[in-house]
Amino acid sequence: MSASPSSSEFEHPDLGTLQQAILQQVRDRGPSKSICPSEVARSLGGHHWQQLMPSIRQAGAALVKSGDILATQQGQPVDPLTRQKALSALR
Template structure:
């Protein structure tokens, strides 16, 4: 899967939601690879982190914003959410 395809799917899913809504990275992976979505999760998280570093989106866990570097370093555990940048 290309990073561009993942970026496009993130944008598509966010644009289909209310402005203050979020998406789960697994929604992106499932939309792109329904039968092998789990294998795609590390790449989806990495692309999301790159987008967050560029200021294009925010990564949250509960009400806490997560540093993109923590995602890239694999330091996060548990569910993450992707939100539009302010």
């Protein structure tokens, strides 16, 4: 098994991989629950998770735009690129 890459060697997953990870976590959590974008970043990036946050937000925004999920804060819809938010399944 190889050593984990250094910060400069960390490869960001592509948009499709990020979107699939978001959708999987939303499905796993269930329709009445939400997830935090940082949970997805941590699951994919390990100790590099913070580097993934802008990409996770972009992937989440694309899923909101396509109608696959909702971005909410305190139960109210928000712009996923400008607000800290939870991601939940489209109801």
